[in-house]
Amino acid sequence: MKLPPTPRNPNWLFYLKFEADPFGYMDVIYKHYGDIITIMSDSQPIIYISNPQGIKEIFNNTKEITASGALNQSFAIGTGKQGVLQLDGWRHKHRRKLLMTSFQGGRTQAFGQRICELTDKIMSQQAISKSFLAYEIIEDIALRIGIELVVGLSEGDRYEKIKHLFSFLMKYEQSSLINLLLKLPFVNRDFGKWSPQGYQLNLYQKIFQLLYSEVSERRQKPDSLSSDTLSTLISACDETGEALSDEEVRDLLLSPIFAAQHASGAAIAWSLYWIHRLPEVRDKLLEELNTLSESPDPMSIVTLPYLNNVCNEALRIYPTQLFTFPRLVESPIEIMGYEFDPGTILIGNIYSMHQREDIYPEPKQFKPERFFEKQYSSFEFLPFGGGARSCIGGAFALFEMKLVLATILSHYQLALVSKKPERPKYGGLISYPASGVKMVMHGRRNYQGYSQPLVSSLF
Ligand code: HEM
Missing domain, CATH: 1.10.630.10 (Cytochrome P450)
Incomplete structure (x- = not known):
């Protein structure tokens, strides 16, 4: 199983950086590794997804994911x-x-x-x-x-x-x-x-x-x-x-x-x-x-x-x-070009999804007007x-x-x-x-x- 990219930091440094500045660090991770990443917890892969298609799978595919x-x-x-x-x-x-x-x-x-x-x-x-x-x-x-x-x-x-x-x-x-x-x-x-x-x-x-x-x-x-x-x-x-x-x-x-x-x-x-x-x-x-x-x-x-x-x-x-509760892959499944084995954990990354510049232009600006201008899907605004x-x-x-x-x-x-x-x-x-x-x-x-x-x- 080829997993999505993993940030290169050792786990302890990853958690330290996240603790110090959770949103800033998640922005850096998104910029470097994209909208689907793997964080290893011991030998357990945990996949964080901030892509509408991937989120849709997590929410709607109740056959392969529980x-x-x-x-x-x-x-x-x-x-x-x-x-x-x-x-x-x-x-x-x-x-x-x-x-x-x-x-x-x-x-x-x-x-x-x-x-x-x-x-x-x-x-x-x-x-x-x-x-x-x-x-x-x-x-x-x-x-x-x-x-x-x-x-x-x-x-x-x-x-x-x-x-x-x-x-x-x-x-x-x-x-x-x-x-x-x-x-x-x-x-x-x-x-x-x-x-x-x-x-x-x-x-x-x-x-x-x-x-x-x-x-x-x-x-x-x-x-x-x-x-x-x-x-x-x-x-x-x-x-x-x-x-x-x-x-x-x-x-x-x-x-x-x-x-x-x-x-x-x-x-x-x-x-x-x-x-x-x-x-x-x-x-x-x-x-x-x-x-x-x-x-x-x-x-x-x-x-x-x-x-x-x-x-x-x-x-x-x-x-x-910031995140959905974890979901479990029950039978082999493909999401965003990656194949996941049973036992893989999937988490919706709500924060990074809400910060996508392609969906929310000027994401760091507080602009209530954006909700008048566009109808967001439940996989984009969650x-x-x-x-x-x-x-x-x-x-x-x-x-x-x-x-x-x-x-x-x-x-x-x-x-x-x-x-x-x-x-x-x-x-x-x-x-x-x-x-x-x-x-x-x-x-x-x-x-x-x-x-x-x-x-x-x-x-
Ligand atoms: C602004 C306030 C709130 C926010 C942002 C929020 C957000 C969330 C999120 C993101 C989840 C996880 C959904 C998922 O994994 O897909 C959740 C689950 C849950 N929320 Fe909220 N929540 C809020 C207020 C409340 C309130 C007021 C209640 C109850 C009165 C509540 C009760 C629950 C419960 C019980 C679950 C777990 C449902 C389950 O396990 O099936 N939440 N919430």
Whole structure:
């Protein structure tokens, strides 16, 4: 089997360069080796593809390529052994469908007003003229929305504990020191709760226990009026007609909460950054928001075309998930002139796909207009992946992005503190703003954009 080209660096140097500047290094690799490359992991070839034809094969060829759950076992530490990421075949399909019913259509639409209120409540707590890290605030909003949507909790002791643990875990895993320690093979073991990995496992165990208790209690007192994911799962049956076990329900809740917190939080923070870095984008967006009534219905916000394209462009230029989950070649297959044996791993390289100059002219420029000018195929623009393992929360994530951004933009006057570009950092699965997008609030904005004078004593 002749494999696609492999970057010449030894693996340790490859990972070091990627860690230091993930997007810059991927640009260099694309320029030197093209849109299909091999990275060897021990003796296992992993093929990264950033070509629409190749991506189409990964998403659509379900006969020779599977979305193997076994390849996602490393995430089980945070998502449990029976999480949707770890499942295969018909069981994966069935559980996906169950989860998707709670993230789609009327259920999420009814949640729109709540997203706007929550965003306004958190933003109104920011002091005027004092700087704050937008990524931290947005992550808090996204996590609250995620827990409420998935578990149905918005207050109380258990809610506070769950929220605190998810938030603390994210900070712990994004800390540069912990990240470095967890990469060292002789440190990355469970030596009890005083070791970095043992401590991390202990935090996950606490989350698992809290969610398990919530599942068991809700099973005792089901509420037919609740529309959260937990309610959907406890009233669902598996393929044999039996109810899902409490443990399985708990595992199925975990990856949606993590995704809502991490992926949505980073995507909204990146959008805020671009909007405030480019005054012409912010002004156009405000102009569009000013066409709405004073208290617009959330559904009129989500149909705004420029807002839609700002979100798309933010997801294009810095996609929060750089790669699709891995896929497994099950029988010999040819992709882009290369023949792959069973056992080869294929990954869609979302970032490099979104940076192709032939598809996105001036790819480094943030230009929402490009989405007015061209209709991109789902193999060219793929922030939510595609095929058998495509994002189950993609539609909800876009809905949430638009409502959070519209609420912030139309009610608050914000500015970036620094003129320096914000660097992306890659952690675990997602890329996020390395310095957290430092911003300052100058004041409130009234309906139609008239700004209110600064009255610090109000806050
Ligand atoms: C802007 C926010 C988000 C982005 C950019 C994003 C992106 C992605 C991507 C790229 C994948 C992998 C697709 C593939 O391998 O083909 C994925 C999978 C997934 N996403 Fe998202 N996501 C976001 C928000 C969410 C939200 C809000 C939820 C849940 C509420 C969610 C739940 C999931 C789950 C459960 C999977 C795995 C599906 C499976 O294993 O079948 N994501 N997401």
